Amino acid sequence: MSTALVKPVLYSYFRSSCSWRVRIALALKGIAYDQEPVNLLKDGGQQFSTEFQAVNPMQQVPALKIDGIILSQSLAIIQYLEETRPNPRLLPQDLKKRAQARMISDHIVSGIQPLQNLTFLKQVGEKMEWAQHNITCGFKALEQILQHTAGRYCIGDEVSMADLCLVPQVHNAERFKVDLAPYPTITRINKALLELEAFQVSHPCRQPDTPAELRT
Amino acid sequence: MSTALVKPVLYSYFRSSCSWRVRIALALKGIAYDQEPVNLLKDGGQQFSTEFQAVNPMQQVPALKIDGIILSQSLAIIQYLEETRPNPRLLPQDLKKRAQARMISDHIVSGIQPLQNLTFLKQVGEKMEWAQHNITCGFKALEQILQHTAGRYCIGDEVSMADLCLVPQVHNAERFKVDLAPYPTITRINKALLELEAFQVSHPCRQPDTPAELRT
CATH class of the missing domain: 3.40.30.10 (Glutaredoxin)
Incomplete structure (x- = not known):
């Protein structure tokens, strides 16, 4: 077959x-x-x-x-x-924009997420403030970068790989009670993306293994 | 211009x-x-x-x-x-091999390096044993993956992006005094790569900002 x-x-x-x-x-x-x-x-x-x-x-x-x-x-x-x-497509056709989509993705995937995940928290001794600090530093940089790249989404008006990284990271930030007020661009893009069906059906609160009490 | x-x-x-x-x-x-x-x-x-x-x-x-x-x-x-x-080219032409090159690169770049770098060490309180532990865990997985992908280099016999991640990570492991004996494939590939001119001229001991006492 x-x-x-x-x-x-x-x-x-x-x-x-x-x-x-x-x-x-x-x-x-x-x-x-x-x-x-x-x-x-x-x-x-x-x-x-x-x-x-x-x-x-x-x-x-x-x-x-x-x-x-x-x-x-x-x-x-x-x-x-x-x-x-x-x-x-999830990467823009323009080579510079493709690079920017990858740059934002890598910034989240290797620059923010590993410094707030389970492995990290175990090693720093469950110090939530370090996780918050790392997300905050990462978002401060991201907000600045998005000033140059964003339209409706992270890179112009087309959904790209960067957006697939952004939404789950904002969700983590909310779980860690990070104040998102200083990041209006991140917040705006996140909201626009959550309106799309693909982001909704894939949401953590709607998976086969989501516990009943967390389902919405 | x-x-x-x-x-x-x-x-x-x-x-x-x-x-x-x-x-x-x-x-x-x-x-x-x-x-x-x-x-x-x-x-x-x-x-x-x-x-x-x-x-x-x-x-x-x-x-x-x-x-x-x-x-x-x-x-x-x-x-x-x-x-x-x-x-x-630094990514293989075959799409599955390209994916494997990216997988190994991401494993090192987001799975190992962030959990042994300066930012991390500051936050765990300079606990070198955590850095060693994280490199060891990462190398254990990498050694297994390379069994399936490696030839002379990480992906077959062509230098790829994965190799560009491997050599600097092995160098860090050596600085952290990680025992490399359990990783014969990693060690073998690293040695083969260090014979290439591009890996030599770019080496940390040979850069414009390398302190005189570290130059070789």
Whole structure:
């Protein structure tokens, strides 16, 4: 059977912001997929199980089984989808704008998220103020960068990979009770994106593994 | 004057592993550039100066002034170079291999490096054992992944973006005195890459801002 006929499987956790990025990409591109929930808290973290380690040695979600391979790392997955299923595109056609979309994505994915996630919090001793501090520093820079790149969304008026990173990061900021008032551009873009169906169906409060009390 | 005729300027710090990634890309592609050193330790960190913040609001190196724009984030910069100056290529032609190159790059850039850099060490209270632990966890996964992807280099026998991330990360591991014996594939690839001229001329011990006592 051709691998293209096999439905992709996304290993995901409802609350993982990295998983949400990929769920948005799959929704925007209209790719049907199955979800395999991996609970990052239960059983000491199901991502550490022998079973899941065989899927992804990085012991992280998301991982995507697709076209006969298993990929991990959200941006690598999104860019693979972009190169194999180009419509609608998630990277602008203009090369400078593409670079800016990647720059904003990397800023969030490697500059903010790792310094506020579970691994980090365990190591600093659950110091929420460091997580808040790191998000705040990151958002301060992002707000300035968006002055130069944004239209309705992060890069002009077309949804791009940067937007797929922005919305889950703003959601995390809200969970950490970061004051978003100093970031009017971030807040405006986030609001506009949350109006789109792909961002709604992929939302953490609406996944197969979302606990009943968190569903909306 | 056409922007293509203006030599790119790389804002860099000799010891920054993220800067080294970009220096390797520039060397491999034979792009002449000027360096503007930014000392991450001097004056409380020159990346925090008002002057540098105007260059890069993210207050980080590397940043590259090129073609009339300023880019930051090493992978965004490398992929911009790849799309505008495609020879020699740093991402494989095969789409699955491209995805694997990006996956390994992201694993290092967002999964390992942020959990051992200066910002992190300040926040955990200079606990070197956390930095070592994070590098070790990351290398354990990487060693497994490379079993499936590597040839002479990370992805088969062609140098790719993943290799540009690997060598600076191994250098950091050595600085943190991580035992590399459990990672024979990582060690073998690192050694093969360090034989290439582009990895040598871009090495931290050979930059304009390398202190005399560290030069070799």
